[in-house]
Amino acid sequence: MAEGNQDTKSSNQMWGGRFASGPDAIMEEINASIDFDKKLFAQDIRGSIAHATMLAHQGIISADDKDKIVEGLNTILSEIQSGRFEFSRKLEDIHMNIEARLADLIGPAAGRLHTARSRNDQVALDFRLWVKEELQKTETMFSDLIAALLDRADEHAESVMPGFTHLQTAQPVTFGHHCMAYVEMFGRDRARVRHAIEHMDECPIGAAALAGTGFPLDRHMTAKALGFREPTRNSIDTVSDRDFALEFLSIAAIAATHLSRFAEEIVIWSTPQFGFIRLSDAFSTGSSIMPQKKNPDAAELVRAKTGRINGSLIALLTIMKGLPLAYSKDMQEDKEQVFDAAENLELALAAMTGMVRDMTIRTDRMRAAAGSGYSTATDLADWLVREAGLPFREAHHVTGRAVALAESKGCDLSDLSLSELQDIHAAITEKVFDVLSVDASVASRTSFGGTAPSQVRQQIAWWRARN
Numbered sequence: 001m002a003e004g005n006q007d008t009k010s011s012n013q014m015w016g017g018r019f020a021s022g023p024d025a026i027m028e029e030i031n032a033s034i035d036f037d038k039k040l041f042a043q044d045i046r047g048s049i050a051h052a053t054m055l056a057h058q059g060i061i062s063a064d065d066k067d068k069i070v071e072g073l074n075t076i077l078s079e080i081q082s083g084r085f086e087f088s089r090k091l092e093d094i095h096m097n098i099e100a101r102l103a104d105l106i107g108p109a110a111g112r113l114h115t116a117r118s119r120n121d122q123v124a125l126d127f128r129l130w131v132k133e134e135l136q137k138t139e140t141m142f143s144d145l146i147a148a149l150l151d152r153a154d155e156h157a158e159s160v161m162p163g164f165t166h167l168q169t170a171q172p173v174t175f176g177h178h179c180m181a182y183v184e185m186f187g188r189d190r191a192r193v194r195h196a197i198e199h200m201d202e203c204p205i206g207a208a209a210l211a212g213t214g215f216p217l218d219r220h221m222t223a224k225a226l227g228f229r230e231p232t233r234n235s236i237d238t239v240s241d242r243d244f245a246l247e248f249l250s251i252a253a254i255a256a257t258h259l260s261r262f263a264e265e266i267v268i269w270s271t272p273q274f275g276f277i278r279l280s281d282a283f284s285t286g287s288s289i290m291p292q293k294k295n296p297d298a299a300e301l302v303r304a305k306t307g308r309i310n311g312s313l314i315a316l317l318t319i320m321k322g323l324p325l326a327y328s329k330d331m332q333e334d335k336e337q338v339f340d341a342a343e344n345l346e347l348a349l350a351a352m353t354g355m356v357r358d359m360t361i362r363t364d365r366m367r368a369a370a371g372s373g374y375s376t377a378t379d380l381a382d383w384l385v386r387e388a389g390l391p392f393r394e395a396h397h398v399t400g401r402a403v404a405l406a407e408s409k410g411c412d413l414s415d416l417s418l419s420e421l422q423d424i425h426a427a428i429t430e431k432v433f434d435v436l437s438v439d440a441s442v443a444s445r446t447s448f449g450g451t452a453p454s455q456v457r458q459q460i461a462w463w464r465a466r467n
Contacts, residue, residue, distance in 0.1 A: 031329075032089045036336050040094050041080045043129040045073045047122065048098070050225040051205055052113055058216050060116065065109040072105040073098070094126070095119050116215040117208055120239040120327045124204035127335060129226065131248050134342045135197050141349040142190035142255075146183050146467050148356040150460055153179035157456040160438045161276065161366035162375055169373030172438040175361060177451040180459045182262055187463070189255040196251060200244035203228035207238035210326035240326040242316070245338050249313040252345045256306040259348050263303040266355060270296045274369070278360040283351070298351045305344045312337035370438040374403045374413055379435040379444065388427035398425045412436075 049070050056066035076098055079085040091097045096119075102110040156175040163173035203223035206213070212235040219231035232238040269276035283298040316337045319330050377399050384395035401424045406413050414436040421428045434440055446452045449459070 028089060031092060033093045033332050033335070034087050034089055034091065034097060036339060037094045037123075037126075038080075038087055038097070039335075039339060040123075040126040040130055041098070042077065043126040043133075044094050044098055044122070045077045047125045047129065047205060047226065048113055049073055050222050051117060053225065054218055054222045055112075055115055055215075057221065058218055060215050060217075061112045065112050068106040068109045069102065069113050072102045072110065075105055076101050093119070093123075095122055116213045116217055117205060118210075118239070120209050121204045121207040121235075124207070124239055124241070125226070127242075127338075128200060128204060128244055131244050131338065132197060132200060132227075134338075135193050135200075135248060135251075138251075138342075138345065138349070139190055139193045139197075141346065141353070142186050142193065143467055145349055145353045145356065146186050146190070146463065148353050149179045149183045149186070150463055150467065152176075152356060152359075152361070153183070153456065153460050156361060156363070157460070158453045159361065159363045159366060160370045160442055162370045162372065163451070169369070169375050171378055172370045172375050172441045173445075173451040174442055174453060174456055175363070175366060176453070176456045176460070180456060180463075182258070183459075183463055185258040185261075186255070189251065189258060192251045192254070196244070196247045199247065201229040202232045203230070204232050204238045204241075206231060207235035210236050210239050236326045240323070240328075240331075242320055242331060242334050245334050246313070246316055246320065248338060249309070249316055249341055252309050252341045253306075253313045256309040256345060256348060259352055260303045260306040262352060263299040266299040266359070267296050267303070270294075270299075275365045276362055276369075278362065279355060280358050280360075283355050283358055298355055302348045302351050305348045308344050309341045312341040367438070371412060371414075374406065376413055376436050376438065376441045377403050379441045380413060380432065382444075383432055383435050384425070384427070387429075387431065388425070390425075390427070 052061070052066050052069040052073075055061045056063050061069075076085065079101075085097075085101070087097055088100075091100055099110060099113065102113065153176040156179070157177075159175040160172050161175045161178065162169045163171050163178070203219065203226055205222055205226075206217045206219040223229070223231045232241075266277065266279070268274055270279055279294075279296055279298070284294045284296055316334055319333050323330055380402060381392065381395040381399040384390045384398055385392050388395075390398065402413060402416065402421060405420060405424070406416055409416070414433060418428070418430055418433075421432065435444065442451050442453070444452065446455060449455065
């Protein structure tokens with residue numbers, strides 16, 4: 001019992017004389033965040049070193065105390081990285097754990113570190129630093145995925161496949177063009193990452209609890225030391241702002257949606273019914289009972305990650321929606337959502353990049369499917385407009401009759417005879433057969449951004465110059 005009281009007394013000393021008795025077990029359980037915010041140790045130490053250095057530069061603490069603080073913090077960093085640091089739940093969070101250990105190492109000088117700051121601006125700094133670093137990592141992972149897609153698009157700029165709307169065969173496209181659609185998606189995701197880094201590139205430390213401080217700080221010095229563009233401009237907003245975390249989660253949710261759409265196509269394409277691709281054993285699993293099965297589990301799990309990431313976004317939006325200014329303890333619940341989403345987004349990006357590079361493209365199966373479902377019907381209608389001068393609505397009707405005839409005969413449009421087509425409309429000539437093959441169809445789609453191989457290669461070159 002005495003030992004427990006001693007621990008409580010040590011904890012209360014960090015708070016000051018206001019709290020005469022320790023919290024009970026329930027309060028400790030709900031209040032402590034060290035189990036997850038210890039992930040911020042490197043950012044906390046980095047921020048504290050910058051803060052101490054600025055305090056000394058401004059004459060607020062002595063150079064000797066600053067040197068002791070920096071040396072002690074570097075020792076703590078080494079202890080944590082080597083696994084020798086003992087985290088205490090009684091000390092609540094990463095900030096108090098580090099400060100208590102610093103006091104053990106250097107004595108009274110440790111108490112000067114917290115001059116002109118609060119845990120409110122301290123956690124805002126730590127978390128913002130962590131999210132900024134995570135965004136930079138995410139930007140690189142998007143670039144790797146885009147590079148993998150560009151390579152596959154280059155290989156298959158002329159490989160014909162069916163294009164779909166409503167998951168029904170629509171018009172022939174190339175696999176390269178299909179890959180480039182995902183390049184565009186992930187390119188937008190990466191652009192959002194870059195914008196988010198720009199938006200959040202402001203340093204919170206120095207806002208203190210909510211009102212700023214009377215000490216003569218140089219917040220620009222601290223911001224520069226920590227790699228921020230500038231300090232934040234309003235102390236109340238600084239400690240209550242979690243837009244950077246919400247923006248990260250928004251980006252993650254949109255990106256996860258894109259990854260899930262691609263994963264769904266990989267699942268479909270790898271079925272025996274489609275057979276457009278094969279995944280190696282590195283990204284597939286077997287069945288415990290059916291020896292013939294090869295399941296695209298990596299793609300399915302990427303698809304599933306979207307639910308977790310979306311849930312994290314909704315959770316933090318809900319946490320923040322009713323909070324008055326400035327800081328509230330509710331905001332302690334922000335980190336687990338972001339940490340979980342970041343971990344799962346990284347995993348999904350790595351898995352998708354691996355699958356893109358791993359998959360074997362079965363061009364024979366794609367080509368065979370490309371002409372199914374009368375996929376060149378639009379080419380016939382366009383030919384009637386271009387060559388026979390029909391209004392498009394009439395051309396659409398004539399083409400519909402040709403499709404109905406081919407369907408009744410169980411053949412493709414290109415297998416209908418010229419006389420059969422002329423019975424539908426007299427303006428049709430032999431030249432129509434030049435546009436009814438899938439290769440002719442994709443080659444004709446030369447509008448900017450179209451599926452013609454020449455256009456696909458232009459798209460690839462544009463993206464390679466920017467990736």
